[in-house]
Amino acid sequence: METTVIDAHNISKTYDPKGIPVTAIRNVHMHISKGEFVALVGPSGSGKTTLLNMIGGLDHPDSGQIIVNGTDITALGQKGLVKFRLHNIGFVFQAFNLIPVLTAKENAEFIMLLQKEKKAKRDERIDLLFNQVGLMDKKNIRPAQLSGGQQQRVAVVRALASKPQFVLADEPTANLDSASAFNLLDMMAKLNKEENMTFIFSTHDQRVIERARRVITLVDGQIVSDQQ
């Protein structure tokens, strides 16, 4: 039986910069199950990042409900959302966003440290993931000495280290060359398979779309297609 991870009901979001309302998401319904490998695609301004932000508890919808693993995150306050993000979601950002003064290992264990996990458990998990992504020899190196692809792999390890409910990746391959992008996709697919980890990533990179097992297309804030 499929386990539901994300259940979004009729969510809408309108921004009002400079007094001109812009609807970013319009009456979206979405259902994502455990272990899915989903690509959110669409042109720029279609609402991909806004939808990811709302699923990730970074932004509130104006209407509708988002239930993640049984928790209505639209009802959570600021503190509750921070705690929810910490324990349930792994984020991978377009610009890698590693902390430059920390080593690859320290970056990777950042979330586990926030969760106050014991050192032994952290070391075991980080070593396992670094092995899986082929960065074992780079774990004591700072991000500036790593290539873009290696930095993004560290970011993926960071997202996965705490075993979140799902990983949200916003344009994860946008800053990578083809070889690094394929490497990253291979690694994400492998982790998705081995750890049964749910991946949801926004992209308009055809290489990523081709690897996804489910593609949800957004246009003007609405889902226009949802293909397996």
Add this chain to the structure above:
Amino acid sequence: MIITLAWRNIWRNKMRSLVIIASVTAGLLAGIAILALYKGMMKSRIRTVIDTETGHLQIHAIGFTADLDPALFISHQEDITRSLSANQNIEAYTTRTITAGMVSTPSGSAGVSIMGIDPVEESRVSGLSKKMREGKMQWAGQTKGILIGKKLAKKLKLALGEKLVITMTDTADNLVAAAFRIQGIYQSANAPLDEVNVYVSRKDLQEMLGLKTQVHEIAIKLKTDEWLEEQLLQLQHAYPRLSIESWKTLSPETSMMAETVDTLSYIILIIILVALSFGIMNTMMMSILERRHEIGMMMALGMNRIKLLLLIMTETFFLTITGIPIAMLIGRIAANYYEKKGMDLSGMGRDMMESFGFETMIYPSYPADKMGFIILLVFCTALVSSILPIIKSLRMDPVSALQK
């Protein structure tokens, strides 16, 4: 994690952090230097008061110090001096006969305090013998001898060996006068006192006042300053019918000056730290704005506001307190050097320094007793400097901070 991250964060921009740390070090060093100098000056002033003006403690008949009435002498002085001789905490004491009078010369006259002393006893308690600039502290010749201050000599155009006439009222209210020959001119570190205090033989003064062996003052020098309060209480308890005072009440201006100087040096230090806090705050604000994206990311990943607050506060503390040990070390070395070698402030004006009762050679003393308070002030500076950067970072919205 917070500590590691904060420490590494302050070294992201090495030059900027070093400038701030150097500013804090320089500011603190300036504060320590001021405190050390003031402490040295006050130590010197207090030593001058104890060693050349009052001694540690003085005994008088009640009411004597108000108008120097020669009839108010100390009764049973032999019993008291015997007891003082037996007291292990007392290094020395001297007895003085004192009255007010008028010094007259062909070129003018001046009101003075006339102290009848025994040079041998006196040299054990006061440093008067070391302050002699001309002549000697001894009575010789047929004419009565007198020691006057350099300032009085200058005022009355008097020189060593010249004569003057002293007029005073004896214990029977008769006006008496006698001629004295100047046998010594002294100069202490307290110019105002040099103008009013003259010293004659205790025996001569007792004869003029119609006294036998009675004295008006017993000045006591203790073996250490630390026994002052204990001895004061002990003597007050032993002689309730006499007035027993410490140098603090005999020279209230010195005691008050010591407290005022402390307050003044703290005010100067606070002004320095307030000025520094703007620099620290500016550095932290720049650092926060440069790391806006990163802070947004950390908030998105689940770093709560308390941890973010602690991170910013720890960074500000590191930036502020790193200078403390450096300033303390340099301050200690410099203070030790000048404590041994002395700092000649005669360039600031010898007369001005002396008119306030200060020596011109000051031996700055490291203000170790005040370092706790200085560190507390620096911590407060760090706390105040971190407020705006903390507010700025806590107000960040992760979504907008993550946008490029």
